[in-house]
Amino acid sequence: MTPWVLRRLGQMVLVLLGVVTLAFFMSYAVPGDPARLIAGPNADAATVASIRHQLGLDASLWSQYTGFLGRLARGDLGTSYALHGAPVSEQLALALPTSALIAVGGVLWQVIIGVPAGIIAAYRPGRAADRIATLGALVGLSAPPFWVGLLLIYYLAYRLSIFPLTGLGDPMWWYLALPTFTLGLAGAAWYARMTRTQMIEVLRTPYIQLARAKGLRERTILLRHALRNVLTPLITMIGMDFGYFLGGVLIIESVFGLPGVGKLTYDAIDQLDIPMITGAVLCAAFFVVVMNFLVDLAYAAIDPRVRNRR
Amino acid sequence: MSALLDVEDLVVRFATPGGEHTAVRGVSFSVRAGERVGIVGESGSGKSVTAQAVLRLLGPAATVAGGAVRFDGRDVLAFDRGELRRWRGAQAAMVFQDPLSSLNPLVRIGRQVTETLREHLGLDRRAATAKAAELLASVGIPDAAARLREYPMTFSGGMRQRVAIAIAISCAPRLLIADEPTTALDVTVQAQVLDLMDGMTADLGTAVVLISHDLGVVSTFCDRVLVMYAGRVVESGTADQIVEDPRHPYTRALLASIPSLEGELPRRLPSIPGTPPQPGRAHTGCAFADRCPLAADVCRAEDPEPLELGDGRLAACHFADRSAG
Numbered sequence: 322m323t324p325w326v327l328r329r330l331g332q333m334v335l336v337l338l339g340v341v342t343l344a345f346f347m348s349y350a351v352p353g354d355p356a357r358l359i360a361g362p363n364a365d366a367a368t369v370a371s372i373r374h375q376l377g378l379d380a381s382l383w384s385q386y387t388g389f390l391g392r393l394a395r396g397d398l399g400t401s402y403a404l405h406g407a408p409v410s411e412q413l414a415l416a417l418p419t420s421a422l423i424a425v426g427g428v429l430w431q432v433i434i435g436v437p438a439g440i441i442a443a444y445r446p447g448r449a450a451d452r453i454a455t456l457g458a459l460v461g462l463s464a465p466p467f468w469v470g471l472l473l474i475y476y477l478a479y480r481l482s483i484f485p486l487t488g489l490g491d492p493m494w495w496y497l498a499l500p501t502f503t504l505g506l507a508g509a510a511w512y513a514r515m516t517r518t519q520m521i522e523v524l525r526t527p528y529i530q531l532a533r534a535k536g537l538r539e540r541t542i543l544l545r546h547a548l549r550n551v552l553t554p555l556i557t558m559i560g561m562d563f564g565y566f567l568g569g570v571l572i573i574e575s576v577f578g579l580p581g582v583g584k585l586t587y588d589a590i591d592q593l594d595i596p597m598i599t600g601a602v603l604c605a606a607f608f609v610v611v612m613n614f615l616v617d618l619a620y621a622a623i624d625p626r627v628r629n630r631r
Numbered sequence: 632m633s634a635l636l637d638v639e640d641l642v643v644r645f646a647t648p649g650g651e652h653t654a655v656r657g658v659s660f661s662v663r664a665g666e667r668v669g670i671v672g673e674s675g676s677g678k679s680v681t682a683q684a685v686l687r688l689l690g691p692a693a694t695v696a697g698g699a700v701r702f703d704g705r706d707v708l709a710f711d712r713g714e715l716r717r718w719r720g721a722q723a724a725m726v727f728q729d730p731l732s733s734l735n736p737l738v739r740i741g742r743q744v745t746e747t748l749r750e751h752l753g754l755d756r757r758a759a760t761a762k763a764a765e766l767l768a769s770v771g772i773p774d775a776a777a778r779l780r781e782y783p784m785t786f787s788g789g790m791r792q793r794v795a796i797a798i799a800i801s802c803a804p805r806l807l808i809a810d811e812p813t814t815a816l817d818v819t820v821q822a823q824v825l826d827l828m829d830g831m832t833a834d835l836g837t838a839v840v841l842i843s844h845d846l847g848v849v850s851t852f853c854d855r856v857l858v859m860y861a862g863r864v865v866e867s868g869t870a871d872q873i874v875e876d877p878r879h880p881y882t883r884a885l886l887a888s889i890p891s892l893e894g895e896l897p898r899r900l901p902s903i904p905g906t907p908p909q910p911g912r913a914h915t916g917c918a919f920a921d922r923c924p925l926a927a928d929v930c931r932a933e934d935p936e937p938l939e940l941g942d943g944r945l946a947a948c949h950f951a952d953r954s955a956g
Contacts (some may be wrong), residue, residue, distance in 0.1 A: 362729045370873055422839065445691070447691075487860065525690070526732060527727050527729060528731070528732060528733055528734055528735040530727065531725070531727055531733045531795070532735070533719065534688055534723075534724065534725040534727075534749045535719065535720040535746065535750070535798065536715075536718065536721055536747070536751060537716070537720070537746060537750060539712075541750075543744070545742075546735050546738065546748075549737045550736070550737055618745075624737060624739065625737070625738060625782040625784060626782075626784050
């Protein structure tokens with residue numbers, strides 16, 4: 322187990338290095354001049370040049386890259402071009418709690434709606450409950466989240482005034498109810514489909530037949546014997562989604578006016594704020610990679626066969 | 632003496648994309664308390680489906696379209712969910728063919744043994760665990776108490792089948808249905824598992840329905856034998872009668888296909904020519920007629936009714952009253 326963990330940690334560092342390198346060079350490949358953007362359209366060439374020098378943009382690409390890596394190794398993500406020298410890590414730290422709340426809420430809604438729907442649909446495939454769930458999943462998959470979000474805002478927030486319109490406030494969960502629900506609804510459809518498919522397969526296995534022959538309660542059969550065998554793919558999805566959401570969900574953040582990592586990244590790209598872009602990309606990649614690792618740990622916790630293989 | 636299990640004219644149909652087909656076409660048999668009945672037949676003969684129908688374990692594609700299953704005089708097909716649950720595992724238990732897939736890979740062995748005990752005998756956790764260790768020890772699993780904490784993957788096929796038997800007999804059922812319990816096992820392990828089933832069920836007075844494609848296994852283990860072909864019982868009688876004086880040509884063919892241990896082995900093992908009728912395809916006359924050495928015009932025209940041959944034996948063949956040779 323321990324050498325396996327070390328090997329995985331090594332892989333994670335390599336992946337992150339690769340991602341951050343790509344992000345770094347890609348932001349330079351984008352046409353446009355950050356110095357010009359900061360200086361404004363009316364600045365003269367000397368001002369632009371001095372800004373460029375201040376930012377270190379006149380150095381060679383290679384020395385900029387090594388300098389960037391050197392700072393990164395010390396935990397310094399650099400300072401934002403656009404936000405008047407604010408440290409990137411500080412900006413990320415400000416945006417992350419919002420994104421984390423959206424991510425947790427979104428994943429929770431996905432699981433709460435999707436998994437039971439999948440189980441109910443799989444229990445008697447082809448029956449009414451299955452058809453309703455399948456149709457619901459199709460609608461959920463087809464409806465774009467920005468549209469669902471706007472509908473919810475219009476009816477529940479604007480017309481009925483049950484929920485706040487946009488932004489964040491107190492109590493937090495009240496403001497996050499609609500955005501997380503919107504995010505979760507689209508994902509829930511995937512969860513329902515995946516749970517249904519896996520569950521149908523598991524319910525056909527001899528060990529479920531044996532569980533029936535043993536005279537166990539249906540609840541025990543479904544939850545103890547069947548669901549456990551569906552858990553592995555489910556946890557993969559949860560982990561990947563969580564990592565992905567932590568990198569920011571731009572559409573949800575835009576529609577509901579939430580200051581998360583998605584909005585931060587979008588603005589950074591808009592302003593060619595290279596340190597901010599690389600910082601945000603690194604942050605997103607970090608969560609995806611970490612969640613991946615946690616998912617693998619969870620496999621081992623659930624399935625003794627995985628444990629044994631390592 | 633009245634029967635423990637009474638199956639009467641059982642008909643099971645499967646809905647398939649290609650239409651409906653009848654897998655079991657009017658099967659009747661009964662099992663007395665403590666008796667051992669074997670059901671033999673090729674794959675597709677309906678023997679497993681019959682067993683599953685008796686325990687009401689058929690999947691959603693299959694329906695019991697006719698007949699009756701009575702256990703101790705009670706109508707099993709009319710059981711509601713609760714009755715079914717209290718009956719299965721407690722009074723009627725089952726051992727499946729493939730021990731590698733019939734235990735849940737993600738649930739500890741202990742849990743899989745104790746859950747039946749707790750459900751049916753109302754034991755608390757501690758008592759159930761103690762009983763489970765006792766059961767595993769009694770089916771020949773060394774260091775049973777420690778192995779309760781392990782997962783099925785650490786058990787060999789033979790060991791898993793022992794666990795499955797321990798689970799099946801844990802509540803001292805009155806009926807055990809074993810569906811090809813040794814087919815997936817090594818030959819040397821097969822005999823051990825059969826011996827174990829023999830001992831355990833004899834001690835508890837449990838009646839056994841043993842399903843197998845192997846007439847040799849069935850005839851040594853069972854008191855009575857049913858031979859199934861294409862969804863029907865074509866011959867039934869005591870094990871001795873079936874082996875020594877088979878009346879149905881299919882039974883004779885099955886017996887002939889068992890290689891003898893004496894003398895030289897034939898260059899090719901004898902097999903029954905032809906294939907069983909396609910399920911779902913309608914046919915007139917006897918289902919075995921196309922493969923039967925005795926087939927005459929009457930066989931292709933008329934499906935033979937089971938013929939009483941005395942001593943409680945039956946054979947569904949137009950020529951059943953003629954002995955072999």
